[in-house]
Amino acid sequence: MPSALTATELRSTGIEHGLDSIGFAKVEAFTSTKNHLVERKKQGLHGGMQFTYRNPERSTDPSRTLEGAQTLVVGARSYWRKRPEAENSQEPVGRVALYALEDHYQQLRNGLEAIVQILDHHGFNSRILIDDNALVDREAAYRAGIGWYGKNTNLLLPDRGSWFVLGSVITNANFPPDIPNNGSCGTCERCIPACPTQAITAPGVLDANRCLAWLLQSEGQFPIEFREALGDRIYGCDDCQISCPPNRREERMQENFVSESFSAPVLIHEMLEMSDEELMQKYGRWYIPRRDPRYLRRNALVVLGNTSRASSRRARKILEQYLESDDNMIRSHAVWAAKRLKFEGLLEKLKDDPSPLVQEELHRKVTGNK
Ligand code: B12
Structure with missing residues (x-):
């Protein structure tokens, strides 16, 4: 029979791992x-999430x-x-x-797994929940x-900020609870004001309909009013964390930590030239609506319109192909990206396009990029 398990033991195991x-x-x-979830859903702040x-x-x-x-x-x-x-930097x-x-x-998960193993060894049941629909992670934390x-x-986190992912082990073992931290901004x-789309509508309240991180993950048209604001973001948005002063501490702490497993830079032209299979192989770990690569293409087209140049022959060729999709x-x-990059000449062929979505874009006034 193993000796009685203490919170300290679990804590040091997690830290070690x-x-x-x-x-x-x-x-x-x-x-x-x-109540927050129900209320925000009622107000439509969840943006269909x-x-x-x-x-x-x-x-x-x-x-x-x-x-x-x-x-x-x-x-x-x-x-x-x-x-x-x-x-x-040319691309x-x-x-x-x-x-x-x-x-x-x-x-x-590896850290939480080590905790599960000890619990298991002591005869307790447990399960890991990370980013799972069954638990609101921040509130648990x-x-x-x-x-x-x-x-x-x-x-x-006190003295460290928000650059942290969160997860839990739920178990039938009983440990004394910690006291919630009373820190505040x-x-x-x-x-x-740092949010590029003013998605934080009140302190502590996010309107997902405006949050670029969510818009990149949602179905349908990318809302016209946020396309320019998307800038070069192809997945997620960090602006509300970059602007957060307590986060500077963690950045200083990790400054010399060189990561060896960063994924390769996302080259937008290359991304738009990939097959569906290549796209999913390279970016399939991201959350993509319905696991459908067309959403990666949609997002990349908006980023192309914001970041490529009117002089780019490669961008022009890519758009020629996409205008035939x-x-x-x-x-x-x-169409939007072509207008943004001032390739209006490419749009001539589409003037009788039967799609209302395409017609809407053809008739829209779009500010040129750069
Ligand atoms: C849905 C979701 C999203 C949505 C919506 C986010 C949101 N704010 O609701 C979208 C896609 C936009 C998103 C974006 C991001 N997400 Co997200 N997301 C989730 C998910 C799946 C559920 C979150 C949830 O249930 N929200 C519901 C609402 C009610 O919660 P809330 O906004 O936190 O609300 C609290 C505050 O409003 C607070 N509150 C209420 N009144 C007031 C008043 C004041 C003054 C204050 C200060 C607070 C306050 O109480 C509420 C809780 O009761 C979790 C994983 C999970 N299973 O929990 C990850 C999670 C929250 N996301 C995470 C991350 C990392 C991100 C991004 C940073 C990723 C990125 N760079 O793009 C951004 C951050 C954007 C932001 N500011 O939230 C981490 C957060 C880690 C952390 N340290 O907080 C989580 C926990 C994933 C994980 N397991 O690590 N996410």
């Missing part, structure tokens, strides 16, 4: 978060996930790394949010004393 912070929370309903919004009763009641569950052991793992310089490069440049979730909510809605509101959504975004 790459976690930066570990906390314990009681398994109980997250009532305030359920499913995830934890699909079933707020479930995502805020961890006891539904594991029979007899008593404790959430929550872990955080730092992911800030110095961004590598783009190798070929437009798509910006990927830091959390997606490496597989930090796997590293977080808040309750476990890992950190506090910022006005940009992110969870900040004070009077700082830098993230609010049999997909209305793709053709219409190619």
Whole structure:
């Protein structure tokens, strides 16, 4: 029979296995978060997102996930790394949010896995939940004393900030809960004007309909009013974290940490020249609506319009091909990009295009890029 298991033992195991912070929370309903989810859904602030919004009763009641569950052991793992310089500055490069440049979730999982093994060894049942629709991770972390909510809605670790991914082990073992951290942004509101689309509509409230990170992951047309604001972002957006002063500490701490597993820069021309198979092989780890590569193409066309040059023969050739696509959504975004890069001559052929989406783009006034 193994000796009695302590929280200290689990904590040091998690830290040894790459976690930066570990906390314990009681398994109980997250009532305030359920109300936030329901209320925001009612107001349409979820922008059609499913995830934890699909079933707020479930995502805020961890006891539904594991029979007899008593404790959430929550872990955080730092992911800030110095961004590598783009190798070929002649070509437009798509910006990927830091959390997606490496597989930090796997590293977080490894740390939580080590905790599960010990629990298992002591005869307890447990399950790992990371980015899972069954649990609101930030609230679990808040309750476990890992950190506090910022006005940009992110969870900040004391003295380190928000460049952390979060995950939990839910278990039927009983540990004393930690005390929630009472930190706050004070009077700082830098993230609010820093958001390129004003998606933070009130301190701690995000309107997903305006958040570029969500718009890149949603179906349908990329909203016209946010296309220029998308700039070079091809996956995720970090602006509300980049503008956040407490995050400077973590950046200083990790400054000399050279990552060896950063994914290669996303070259936009090359991306638009790939086959569906190549696209999914290279970017399939991202969240892509319906796992359909046409959304990667849609996003890349907007980024192309924002970042390529009117003098680029490669961009012109790419657009010639996309303007012949049999997909209305793709053709219409190619029209926008062609206008933005002042390739109006390419659009002549489309004047009788039967698609209302394409016609709308043809008649739209688009500001030229550069
Ligand atoms: C849906 C989702 C998104 C959506 C919506 C995000 C959102 N803010 O709701 C989109 C696609 C936009 C998104 C973007 C990002 N996400 Co996300 N996302 C999720 C997911 C799947 C669910 C989040 C959720 O349930 N939100 C519901 C609402 C109710 O929660 P909330 O916004 O945190 O609301 C709290 C605050 O409003 C607070 N509150 C209420 N009133 C007030 C008032 C004040 C003054 C304050 C300060 C707070 C406050 O209470 C609420 C909770 O009860 C989680 C994974 C998971 N399973 O939990 C990851 C998760 C939240 N995302 C994460 C990350 C890393 C990101 C990005 C940084 C990625 C990127 N670079 O593009 C951005 C950050 C954008 C942002 N500011 O949120 C991390 C967050 C880590 C952290 N340290 O906070 C998570 C936890 C994933 C993970 N496992 O690590 N995400």
